[in-house]
Amino acid sequence: MVPEATVADRETAVRCTAVSRSFGHTKAVVDVDLSVRRGEIHALVGANGAGKSTLLGMLSGRIAPSDGDLQIFGRKLQGGRPRESRAASIAIVYQELTIVPLLSAAANVFLGEELGHGGAIEERRMQRRFAELCREFEVEIDGTTVAGELTVATQQLLEIMRAVQRQTKLLLLDEPTASLSHRERDFLLGLMRRLRDDGVTIIFVSHNLDEVIAVSDTVTVMRNARKIETAPVGRWTKSDLVEAMTGEAPARVSRERRAPRGEVVLEASDVSLPGALVDISLDVRAGEVLGLAGLVGSGRTSLLRSLAGLEPASSGTLKIRGKDRPWPRSPRQALRKLDIALLPEDRKGQGLVLGMSVPDNVTMTDLGTVSRGGLVNDRAQLAKARALMEPFRLNRKVDRYPVSELSGGGQQKVVLAKYLNQNPSVMLVDEPTRGIDVAAKVEVLNAVREFAQRGKAVILTSSEIEEVLDVSDRILVIVAGRVGGEFEMDSESPGVRDVLDLAFELDDPTAPVTSRSAEES
Amino acid sequence: MTNGTSTETIPVGPTPAADERRLDAVRVAQNYGIYAVLVVIVIVATIVYSGFLSPDNIKLVLSQNAPLGIVAVGMTLVIIGGGFDLSVGAIFAVSGTAAAMIATHHGAAEGFVVGVALGLVCGLINAIVITRFRVNPFVATLGSSSLFSGVIMLISNSNPFFVEKTSFTWLGQTKLLGVQLPTILLGIVFLLGWLVLNRSVYGRRVLAVGGNPEASRLAGVRTDLVQGGTYVISGLLAAFAGAISASQLSVGQGTAGGTMALQSIAVVVIGGTSLLGGEGSMTRTAVGLLILATLDNIFFSLAVDTNWQLISQGIIVIGAVALDQLFRRMRTK
Ligand SMILES: Nc1ncnc2c1ncn2[C@@H]1O[C@H](COP(=O)(O)OP(=O)(O)OP(=O)(O)O)[C@@H](O)[C@H]1O
Numbered sequence: 001m002v003p004e005a006t007v008a009d010r011e012t013a014v015r016c017t018a019v020s021r022s023f024g025h026t027k028a029v030v031d032v033d034l035s036v037r038r039g040e041i042h043a044l045v046g047a048n049g050a051g052k053s054t055l056l057g058m059l060s061g062r063i064a065p066s067d068g069d070l071q072i073f074g075r076k077l078q079g080g081r082p083r084e085s086r087a088a089s090i091a092i093v094y095q096e097l098t099i100v101p102l103l104s105a106a107a108n109v110f111l112g113e114e115l116g117h118g119g120a121i122e123e124r125r126m127q128r129r130f131a132e133l134c135r136e137f138e139v140e141i142d143g144t145t146v147a148g149e150l151t152v153a154t155q156q157l158l159e160i161m162r163a164v165q166r167q168t169k170l171l172l173l174d175e176p177t178a179s180l181s182h183r184e185r186d187f188l189l190g191l192m193r194r195l196r197d198d199g200v201t202i203i204f205v206s207h208n209l210d211e212v213i214a215v216s217d218t219v220t221v222m223r224n225a226r227k228i229e230t231a232p233v234g235r236w237t238k239s240d241l242v243e244a245m246t247g248e249a250p251a252r253v254s255r256e257r258r259a260p261r262g263e264v265v266l267e268a269s270d271v272s273l274p275g276a277l278v279d280i281s282l283d284v285r286a287g288e289v290l291g292l293a294g295l296v297g298s299g300r301t302s303l304l305r306s307l308a309g310l311e312p313a314s315s316g317t318l319k320i321r322g323k324d325r326p327w328p329r330s331p332r333q334a335l336r337k338l339d340i341a342l343l344p345e346d347r348k349g350q351g352l353v354l355g356m357s358v359p360d361n362v363t364m365t366d367l368g369t370v371s372r373g374g375l376v377n378d379r380a381q382l383a384k385a386r387a388l389m390e391p392f393r394l395n396r397k398v399d400r401y402p403v404s405e406l407s408g409g410g411q412q413k414v415v416l417a418k419y420l421n422q423n424p425s426v427m428l429v430d431e432p433t434r435g436i437d438v439a440a441k442v443e444v445l446n447a448v449r450e451f452a453q454r455g456k457a458v459i460l461t462s463s464e465i466e467e468v469l470d471v472s473d474r475i476l477v478i479v480a481g482r483v484g485g486e487f488e489m490d491s492e493s494p495g496v497r498d499v500l501d502l503a504f505e506l507d508d509p510t511a512p513v514t515s516r517s518a519e520e521s
Numbered sequence: 522m523t524n525g526t527s528t529e530t531i532p533v534g535p536t537p538a539a540d541e542r543r544l545d546a547v548r549v550a551q552n553y554g555i556y557a558v559l560v561v562i563v564i565v566a567t568i569v570y571s572g573f574l575s576p577d578n579i580k581l582v583l584s585q586n587a588p589l590g591i592v593a594v595g596m597t598l599v600i601i602g603g604g605f606d607l608s609v610g611a612i613f614a615v616s617g618t619a620a621a622m623i624a625t626h627h628g629a630a631e632g633f634v635v636g637v638a639l640g641l642v643c644g645l646i647n648a649i650v651i652t653r654f655r656v657n658p659f660v661a662t663l664g665s666s667s668l669f670s671g672v673i674m675l676i677s678n679s680n681p682f683f684v685e686k687t688s689f690t691w692l693g694q695t696k697l698l699g700v701q702l703p704t705i706l707l708g709i710v711f712l713l714g715w716l717v718l719n720r721s722v723y724g725r726r727v728l729a730v731g732g733n734p735e736a737s738r739l740a741g742v743r744t745d746l747v748q749g750g751t752y753v754i755s756g757l758l759a760a761f762a763g764a765i766s767a768s769q770l771s772v773g774q775g776t777a778g779g780t781m782a783l784q785s786i787a788v789v790v791i792g793g794t795s796l797l798g799g800e801g802s803m804t805r806t807a808v809g810l811l812i813l814a815t816l817d818n819i820f821f822s823l824a825v826d827t828n829w830q831l832i833s834q835g836i837i838v839i840g841a842v843a844l845d846q847l848f849r850r851m852r853t854k
């Protein structure tokens with residue numbers, strides 16, 4: 001796997017010596033020594049809040065180190081200045097999108113390095129270059145579209161293009177695959193290998209350990225702001241990595257399932273959405289987690305959005321606890337009248353007020369329960385927030401600091417707690433573990449199961465099929481906007497392969513399983 | 522997947538066709554609605570005032586509003602860059618008064634040069650206060666506005682300076698091929714503003730910084746220089762407009778330009794440039810200017826109480842922004 005030629009090149013691209021960074025009392029990175037060889041893919045793994053993004057941020061100039069010494073290709077880096085890092089041929093794709101939503105896709109790719117001549121912009125040349133990049137990336141994006149109207153995955157691709165199109169010697173990638181589909185992910189991994197073979201050094205952060213093992217040459221594990229160990233990828237197994245990251249053996253969600261006995265809470269039939277969904281029927285019982293599996297673009301997200309009232313063009317008939325109800329036309333209607341809530345796939349900005357504290361965010365929707373006579377009881381609020389955040393293993397104690405101080409994964413956990421606290425009778429969950437580390441993933445999935453066990457109905461989808469298998473009582477496989485098959489997890493135990501076969505329609509297509517409600521009625 | 526995701530081969534939650542059509546309709550309304558408003562107001566103008574479309578009247582309206590238009594070009598850049606400039610009126614007065622004062626004792630040309638140079642200095646002060654000392658632009662320019670006003674009132678002893686020499690009045694009162702010079706200058710400034718915003722690297726960066734300052738900074742854009750630059754340009758143009766206006770009226774005085782800040786902001790906003798920054802255009806500002814100018818002309822010809830003009834102007838400003846917000850919500854659902 002590891003090409004001998006690049007490993008033989010002993011030159012060092014990055015050398016961090018005793019680098020530290022604290023934010024107030026939080027020590028984000030402590031005394032890290034790291035050296036990265038020129039022309040290798042160096043993976044950086046660690047639990048949420050371990051300090052990975054902070055370390056990359058110091059190399060990219062977003063964050064100044066509090067202490068220590070950074071050297072890039074033998075030259076000292078002052079740190080804290082993005083332009084200095086740019087000048088040293090460092091490019092980065094940040095964990096959070098840094099897109100200018102009102103500018104065109106092409107303009108975003110060339111942001112800060114616009115192609116021009118004597119101060120005049122050369123729009124045609126940029127569009128041509130952008131089209132070339134798209135061809136290289138094997139995607140079709142109209143360069144003149146306003147970036148804010150593109151999907152999160154496409155915006156992520158724009159960021160990657162931005163980093164790659166520059167003459168880059170050191171490429172930093174902070175969870176670049178988190179919002180990508182399988183195809184885009186495979187493409188990106190291939191691109192990383194190609195860039196490495198061209199001599200580009202890459203530091204790569206990911207919570208997907210399979211991906212880490214597949215693509216990297218060397219892996220460094222961080223835990224609690226410190227470096228634990230650096231070793232060639234061949235010396236790591238997945239469970240070694242988890243153990244090094246968390247200090248414990250990897251846990252799993254128990255797959256033991258009993259057939260749910262609760263009443264049917266939600267029954268939707270003939271759900272259609274022009275261009276996305278064709279006559280889907282499904283139902284969920286109280287206490288049940290229904291998983292939707294399928295390829296990206298199969299319509300899983302559209303289905304959840306339709307049920308949550310976010311697709312006004314959708315149609316279908318809806319029964320809640322056996323009673324006919326009008327089809328939801330707005331998220332407000334879905335939430336207030338039908339008690340259906342959606343945890344959307346693009347949570348950034350929608351779910352959190354970044355400047356507000358963790359307790360304020362988590363209890364935002366039910367301040368009433370922690371206040372008396374219109375005044376918020378601080379102690380009760382904090383206690384409630386702590387209880388709600390308890391299952392998620394946040395690396396910092398819940399307190400009155402703003403959510404923006406948490407790491408990427410930490411923020412996701414706060415959003416999850418907030419949504420579960422809304423306590424709807426039907427919870428729709430899209431990609432619950434995006435950006436969340438392996439150990440916490442298990443906790444998140446368990447929290448979703450516990451939520452269901454309180455008599456709630458949950459419909460969940462994730463692009464990681466493994467996860468859907470782990471958490472669901474029943475699974476619908478969605479294929480091109482239709483139900484392509486169904487698995488009962490109490491009596492069957494399908495693997496990822498079985499689901500994929502259905503998703504790719506490799507199974508016998510003449511016998512599609514319709515919905516269970518049809519058989520019952 | 523009929524048409525939905527025209528922009529991607531990887532269909533990630535395609536937008537259904539009907540939805541797309543509705544979005545297109547909203548987009549058209551948002552982009553071209555302002556032209557419809559202009560047409561309606563022009564029609565109203567020709568009905569209530571038969572002479573409205575006569576060439577002489579149009580030329581007059583344009584040259585009267587040239588100073589306002591020139592200020593609005595600078596204001597457009599500032600607002601797109603995510604800022605705000607309340608000091609344009611004061612700079613306008615500083616330049617006009619200084620030009621007239623100097624013209625009474627020395628040459629008129631020196632007066633104009635000094636006036637415009639002072640505008641540059643004022644803009645630079647704004648830029649430094651806002652980008653270096655990180656004072657909120659609203660507060661900074663509110664403060665600098667009264668600072669500039671106070672200084673020019675002190676220096677001029679609050680006196681108006683009347684200048685009748687043709688070397689001073691040519692700037693505002695000569696005609697080229699039958700068109701007033703201020704109108705021609707207005708055209709040139711608009712053209713330059715359009716070029717800067719749409720065709721220059723700098724303009725692209727103004728849009729980027731206004732749209733997402735942090736992303737721009739991380740991409741290596743010198744956000745302070747970009748934003749600071751908009752205040753310098755705005756100061757320069759306000760001063761230029763002040764000089765033209767003083768020359769048009771043959772007088773420079775410290776009280777000039779009292780409504781300039783609010784009017785120029787009104788022009789920009791009516792055109793549909795968002796006060797949130799990152800978005801907007803010079804053509805929209807031009808349309809905003811034409812709407813306000815036409816309205817002005819209607820009320821002038823009707824010879825009714827000017828307060829009615831204020832009232833209708835207020836309604837149009839609020840209405841324009843409210844409509845824009847409505848379209849925005851419809852687009853994002
Ligand atoms: N601006 C900030 N202010 C205060 N604390 C911060 C700030 N940025 C990061 N931290 C803290 O520093 C620690 C490390 O954060 P970092 O973002 O580097 O983690 P990470 O390893 O990237 O985690 P994740 O996998 O969740 O992205 C966390 O405890 C976080 O709360």
Ligand SMILES: [Mg+2]
Binds near residue numbers: 054408409
């Ligand atoms: Mg991170």
